[in-house]
Amino acid sequence: MMGSLPSTQTAALYRPGDVHLSIVHDYPVPKPGRGEVILKVLACGVCHTDTFLLSGATFDPRTYVLGHEVCGEVVAYGQGVDRDKIRMNQLYMSLIGDHNDHGVNGGPAIFNALGTGLDGGYEEYVKVREDLLVPVPPGVPPEVAAIAADAGITAYDAVANRAGLGPGTNAKVLMFGIGGVGHLGLQYAKHFGATVYACDIKPEARKLALELGATEAFSLLDLNNKITKESFRVDVVIDFVGINQTFQLGFNALKPNEVNFPSNPISVIVGVSPENFTLNSADLLATGAKILSTQYGSREDAVKALELFANGSVRAIVATEPLTNVNKIIDELRAFDVRGRKVVIPHGDHHGKVREFFHSLHQKS
Template sequence: MTTMLAAQYQPGEKKLALKDKHAVPSTGPGQVLLKVAACGVCHSDIMFIDSGVLPIPLVLGHEVSGHVVEIGEGVDPSIKKGGLYAVLAITPSAKSLNGMPALFDSPGASTDGGFAEYCLVRQDQLVAVPEGVSPELAAVGADAGINAYKFVVTSGQIDGTSKKTCLVIGVGGLGHQAVQVAAHFGATVYACDPKPEARELAKKLGAVEAFSPDELTAKIAEGFTVNVAIDFVARPATFETAKAALRGNNLSFPANPRLVVAGLTNEKLEFSTLDTLTYNLTIATPQYGSKQDLESILQLYAQGAITPVVSAHRLDEINTVLDELRSGTVLGRKVLLPPTAA
């Protein structure tokens, strides 16, 4: 039996177990085996670990890019051995499993994921990576990139067809890409983050101003307003701030201020119909992007229009990387490189 290095979640444990004799999976019908090139580390991984929501041992990692090394029966001939692909974590064929929502029907949530040397995926999860896009960027695109694109373009309706003003709250792994996407499509972008280094990054990436939370509160009291607010933190304080920043909009159509709740949280966020009706406010709570969204963000990477901030680490450094994410000190996105890709 062929084995590999993998970082496995164990229910009840806060650290992933490094297994150097984990079995390499074999392909079945419609499946493809990838040699993992890079795998992003996401706050969702921390949620899986710290909440104990996953009931079984599992190799985590849902932000995957890799090269095809084995093709199962019935796979479309357009998928070629050796090709570099990004993996859609969620597809239209995702199903509810073991009482969990369809959101969890993905590598690293229902099947072994990309914190390993090899990863087994369905053929419908593969998106070819354009020339000039590195495996590290392709991995980041598979979650942080696809969602930043969807939250800005589809949910926020910032698509270049009209001039918008946009507030990005939380300049993290997704937020720093959202700043760039919104600016690329012609929006005047503002950012808010408690960390000075994150605010400086936002300005380098296209924000005209970047505020601390206290600065933003004072600015709103002076009459500051935007058309679109994208809240990547999604806590009661940031949700209230986002609503406040949208209330100065004119009620005449088609002003339609939009609040996109983009952060992953289990905290309760409250609004009333006074918020939505009297301010003509739309509150969107989008899920994962589409295959077309992933293709679009990868093309923007290839063109150099969007440049994610990415740092690479060895797979065996996974627990250190997770602790850094928990501490809130990470700028941009972190990816893991397995030994065969390092």
């Protein structure tokens, strides 16, 4: 059932070789196939992965709509969709994909998924498989639910599953990059009871880290001095930047010395970059550290992240802008000039204004 949807829409297209998206106003509105629905996109987060895709690093020959942090309402059903389970008046967040999905030509599945190979949420109406929909709890607005689709899930997987932090932990955790994903990861770790230290090149990000509960926040130079001169050590490193410099600093913070002996040291790599990491095998064996990575998480992670948003345990910092501003936001991400997460709104008239709000039930009057 398609209802009275328009035949064309505004969309932001990835074209191979272009460093910016093409804004078009006559892109076809999709039709749902079996087991699929059409979501009216109410919000879609803008992610550093978009800058990675636009850099040409994946050599993707396809033209498609970017945008993988999607939240919206069902406006049309394909055949076979359970309409008692998938309802039109319910707000849904969409998973990017699942662990059964496959990539193209042997590549990772994450680059053949919603907004990362297949048409995503930088359009007014997007086609989504019904099995990828996650209902959004009451009280969580679309702007916040959207970032749960990647930033919320990925940070949760890194903290809870890869790093193994859970309720009552007393681990010391060092996090690199307090941006759209990192500012959530910091709060997850604090929620579980960890002592969190933050490192970011930007003074405003370090300030935000302290506001969100970090014990200390360092520049790269300050952290290096802390490690080399004060024997600073942690049990867990979670790197939301993913460059060789942060990897090396993090690994040095896991090395045992005469003062500190990290327990079961773990390094979790989350950030994406084209840089190679250098590591001495003798250091790795002497340290005994586990080096892990994550590219996403599970439906269960999504549900848990949304619950933390809903009950006010995690403060999602989100700014909204019109879809037509998406290239401006991508350039801001390239310059590391975004506080928290930015989200585009395909529908409605923002009049070019930016609206930032801190979603926290504890702050509501």
